[in-house]
Amino acid sequence: MLSATQLEILSKSLQSSPSAQPERLETIAKQTQASDLADEELLAFLQICNNLYRSGEPLISDNAYDSVFLAELEKRHPDHPYLHTVEAEKSFAGKTVTLPQRMLSTEKAYSKENIQKWLNNIEKAALELEIDPVTLLFRATPKLDGFAAYDDGKMLYTRGDGRKGTDITRVFERGMIVGGSGKRGLGAGEIVVNQTYFNAHLADTFENARNFQASVIKEKELEPHALEAIQNHAALFYPFSELPDWQGSSAELATDFEAIIAKVHTLVDYDVDGVVFEVTDDRIKHHLGATRHHHRWQIAYKSNAETAQVIVLKVTPQTSRSGRVNPVAELELTRLSGAMISRATAHHYGMVKEQGIGEGTLIELTRSGMVIPKIERVITPQPPQIPDHCPSCGSNLVWDGDYLYCLNTSQCPAQIENTIEHFFRTLANNDGFGGKTIEKLHANGVNSVYEVYQLTLEQLITMGFRSKDGKNQVAQNLLDQLRRSRTEAIEDWRFLGAFGIYRMGLGNCERLLQHHRLLDIFSLKIDDIILIEGFAEKTATAVVECLALIKGDFMKIYQLGFNLIQTSLITEQQEKTSQIAGKTLVFTGTMIHGKRDDMIKEAKRLGAKVGSAVTGKTDLLVTGADVGATKIAAARENGVLVISEEEYLTLLG
Known part of the structure; x- marks a missing residue:
């Protein structure tokens, strides 16, 4: 059954073909071959699947999309425009602009044999150019499963349709950093979220990382969890050129293929759905060129995600620290990707209720490599198993949206x-x-x-x-x-964060204590907190309520005597006397007199805002050594004052 979110996405779609009807979609999605579909229906189904996938709500697995439905279209119409068009990313608010360089898709391979054919084509091209194939160097990088984007140093664009994208430079203005060296203007890459951070802080709210990544990009004011992830550097833009990699010859690649795949999958702590191979010789890249869809000198290997149809034995509720009760599907013991699987998360009880997950439900389970097992779809629904009472304390449960909560916080x-x-x-x-x-x-x-x-x-x-x-x-x-x-010694904001206040991750704790002393926060009103950047009324209300609830426990623990490092306050006096108070700064290049992170912290302490990209709102560009031309050009274009590190330090006195 389609989820409520998937149905909402479909309702906003312009497609009105019969194949867009939920019942028909569910029927097609269960098929293991597509030969009975008419051309029009096959194409419509592919477009719908792509739309749902790009929206973070996939209907079928990548493997099924490629090997069943896309392969059927290619078999019937090898020159069909859909096969040679970059699959469009989801649109976001912002002006549509032409990309500085076309962003193509990547050709996919699902077997070692297909990779070998690609290597043979590279070798053939080398011989045509009279290059010894033995001398060629190949690079393998993780295939990030994020949101594709392009950074030209001045603007960040979504991939869009490969030719035109949306301006989302706002993510840098919100504090998003660049992975790798941290430099802007390195071209194509992806917006990703740290997997460990996602599992620890976001998995209860988002079904997958793609859902969360979409929330980071949106134009409106960010939810606290999204802003928190950016400011904790857990959500970032990673240029492909900066990714850690394996490099070697074609002979090494052919001999150690499985080991290389396994190693590359572990090089980053982000969602990875394959490995990208490319030849590094620019002469061969130029010679091979590209189709309208992909570069011929590059290919992505994606392991066939193993799937299995499994019976759910029961759905077990588990109560979390916040009181949220999460469903875990207990399964018939099944081997997938070399592991014995007996459990899979059903994410939330809204999903259990909507899709009919209970004793006897037949589900399709997927797992690829080290990825956590996932319920791909419900094949045969059964009456859902929804608990009425907390499994830990027996208290009555209450619904809040898709989630069930136990409110017995003090005794559960x-x-x-x-x-x-x-x-x-x-x-x-x-x-x-x-x-x-x-x-x-x-x-x-x-x-x-x-x-x-x-x-x-x-x-x-x-x-x-x-x-x-x-x-x-x-x-x-x-x-x-x-x-x-x-x-x-620990920071006072970390100590505050340890109490698990709702909507108060470590970043929000630090921001709060930059404006108020630790022991003063319990007397704050909602209006006091709203004045702090990043705190909307909803968050401020929740914080005030939660602080009142924990005050007694907090004071007893605080009085035990902890070695707390006090956060520097952004005081009114500092804002009056500081030469940079209220200004927006950007630091670039290698700083000589201190670490850039320390300089950023000091600037914020003195009342300045610090961005990572030069825009029309920037007041000062502070330059160190080895400054790239891109930021200087952007400063000139926007009339931004450029000063050296020494001049900046003199300005601060």
Whole structure:
């Protein structure tokens, strides 16, 4: 069954063919061959699938799209325009502009044999140019699964249809950085989100990274989670030329193919859906050129994502730290991509309800390489399994949108244990307080972070924290780590973030403490917080409410005495006396007198705004050594004052 989000995307589409009807789409999506589809319906289905995929709500797997439906069109009409047209990315608000350089798709291969054919064509081209094929160097990089974009140093464009894209330079103005060397103007790349960060902070809200990436690009004011990811440098633009890679000869590629694929997949902590191979010799690139769809000197290898039809045994609810109850599908034991799979996330109970996931549901499960197993689609729905009570404490659950929540925050065991674990994990200056330890502590009556800090050696020994030889070292180690967590210096914003305040990730905690002292924040009103950049009314309201709820626990823990590094305040006096207060700065080049990150922090402390791209809103471009011509040209074009690092330091006095 199509999800509500997919149906909404379809309703906004201009397509009105019969194949766009949900029931017909579901029928076609289940097919393993497309020979019975009329040309018009086949083409419409491909366009719909591409639209849903680019919107972050794929209807079928990449493999099915390529090997079943696209292959059928190619078989019937090898010269069909759709096969030779760049598949358009989703449109975003902003002016449509011609790209500085065409952005093509990449030819795909699903077998080693296809890669070998491509290598043979490269060798043939080398011989035609009288180049010894043995001397050729090949490069392999991760195929990022993000949003394709092009950076010319002045503007960032979406790929669009390959010729025209949308101006989304606003993402740099919001603080997005460039991966690799950090330099602008390096051409094509992708907007991606760090996979570890996504799993830890965003997976409860977004079904996949592509959904989240779309939220980063949108024109309107960003939601806190999106702004947080940008400011934590978890969401960024990564130029293809800067990606870590494998390089070697065609002989090495043919001999160590599987090992190279496995290695390249692990080079970055972003979603990767294949490996891109290219020959590095510019003479051969020029000789081979490109089709209207792809460069002939480049190819993407995509592992066939294994799929299996599996019966759901039951749907198990799990309560998180926030009280959100998440569904986990317990499956018949199935081998996929070399691993035995028994569980898969159903994301949220809205999905369970809409798609009919319960005992006996037949689903299609996919997994490629090291990717987490995913429910690709529901084949045979059954009555959904929706819990009425929290699996941890038995309290009644309430709906909030697609999600179920347990509101028994103070007595729910799962919320208590997850809250304690979150505290110590966020402090990040201690060891030993993982899930198993905290579960054991809670089983022995420890219900809060404060109670953990009150434990004695004798209590821990009584709870069973001792080594196999009967010694008390395990208990003593835990006490040592508790002492370490209080004496080892940490930032006050990290300490605040450890309390898990709703809508207050570490970035928002730091911004709040740049304007107010830690102990003053509990007396703040909504209007006080709205004045801070990045805090909308909805967020400010939630923060004030949550601060009131945690004040008692916070003060008890704070009074235990932690070694907190105080965040520098952006005071009114600093804003009055600073020569850069209220101005927008951009730093470029290699700084001699300090790290660029430190200079950016100091500028913000003095009341300035810091961007990464020169625009008409920029007041000063501060230049270090090895400055590229692009930013200088942009400054001249926009009438921006350019000063050296030395002049900047003199300006600050």
